[in-house]
Structure formats: structure tokens, C-alpha cells
Amino acid sequence: MSTKSIFKLKLTLVMASLFCCTQSLATEKKQMPWDFDSNIYREQLxxxxxxxxNNQxxxxxxKQWDECSMMATSTDRMALGVQSNKEDHDFAREIILDLYPVDNDSFRDVINQKIMDLAFExxxxxDGNKTSDESPVTQAAWDWCIAQDPQHFADL
Structure with a gap:
């Protein structure tokens, strides 16, 4: 075997090894439903x-999956904001309404109101020391949102 062939073989083995290791590391991190890449409907669509x-x-x-993904993590951030403004709930409510208004005349209002409700509840x-993936707030928002009728998301 020539030196060039041995080099190609070694390179191939190294690349295959790296691919396998990368794949196993990627599968070790549990992907949460609200992770953008976990949308099971994107490929089907x-x-x-x-x-x-054209499957409506x-x-x-x-759309629902993507909206719920954003809602889940947003709700966790808003809950942290409410927690850090315990003395001034009116200020926290005002900030949330600035970011998530409830005057859109669409289902977005329902989503935004739920973000506020869950943030306060x-x-x-x-827990600011954890990622939103580990948060019960994120999970609660996801569970509520994904349980809604998909037709509500048609115009979002």
C-alpha cells in the first residue's frame, strides 16, 4: 500500500470516528419539544x-409548533422578570404588555395573555440558574399552547 493510500485510509477512519462521536454527543442532549429543530410537522409539511x-x-x-416554541421560552423569561420585580407587580405587568400586547385582535392576544398569566402564577x-429547558414554567406554557386547536394558528 502506498503512503498516499495509507493517509487516505487514516483520514477516512478519523473522519468516520469524528462523525460517530459527534452523532452520539448530539443524541445525548435530550431535545425538548420547544427546540426549533424538534418540529415534527416541518418535514411532513x-x-x-x-x-x-396543500395540507392546511x-x-x-x-405554525402552532413554532409559536408554542417561542411562547414556552418567553413565558419562562417573563416569570423570571416577575420574580425579580416582586415589589412592583404593576411595573412587571406593564413590561410584559409592552413586549406581548393583547390588542392584536387575533389569537395572539390569547397567547400573550397566557404568557402574562403563567408568568405571574x-x-x-x-430559576435563573437553570436553562428554560429545565423550567416547569416552560413546560407549562408548552403544554397549554400545544393543546390548543391548530386552527387558531392559521392567521398568525
Whole structure:
């Protein structure tokens, strides 16, 4: 075997080894449902569109998943904000309404109101030392949002 062939073989083995290690590390981190890449409807929707089928249910579920992903982590951040402003709940409420207004005349109002409600209800459970992936606030927001009728997300 020539030196060039041995080098190619070693390089191939190293690359394969790195790929395997990278793959195993990636699978070790548990992907949460609200992680952007975990949207199970995105691929189904793409396949549907490629097939020339306009599946409104899949479109709505895809939008719902993305909206719920944003809502889940936003709610955790707002709960931390409420927790850090314990003495001035009116100020915290004002900040949340500035970021998540409830005057959109759409289902967005319902989502934004729920962000505020959960932020105040669960502020004592918010933990700034943990990521939002580990937060019961994030999980509660996700559970509520994903349980909503996908049709509500059609116009968002």
C-alpha cells in the first residue's frame, strides 16, 4: 500500500470516528419539544408541498409548533422578570404588555395573555440558574399552547 493510500485510509477512519462521536454527543442532549429543530410537522409539511398537496392542517400545526416554541421560552423569561420585580407587580405587568400586547385582535392576544398569566402564577418556580429547558414554567406554557386547536394558528 502506498503512503498516499495509507493517509487516505487514516483520514477516512478519523473522519468516520469524528462523525460517530459527534452523532452520539448530539443524541445525548435530550431535545425538548420547544427546540426549533424538534418540529415534527416541518418535514411532513415539506413533503406535502413537494407532492403538490396543500395540507392546511399541517400548515397550522407547523405554525402552532413554532409559536408554542417561542411562547414556552418567553413565558419562562417573563416569570423570571416577575420574580425579580416582586415589589412592583404593576411595573412587571406593564413590561410584559409592552413586549406581548393583547390588542392584536387575533389569537395572539390569547397567547400573550397566557404568557402574562403563567408568568405571574409561576414566578416562584422560575430559576435563573437553570436553562428554560429545565423550567416547569416552560413546560407549562408548552403544554397549554400545544393543546390548543391548530386552527387558531392559521392567521398568525
Amino acid at each position: 415539506s413533503e406535502s408541498i413537494q407532492s403538490g398537496i 392542517y399541517l400548515i397550522n400545526k407547523d 409561576m414566578a416562584d418556580l422560575a
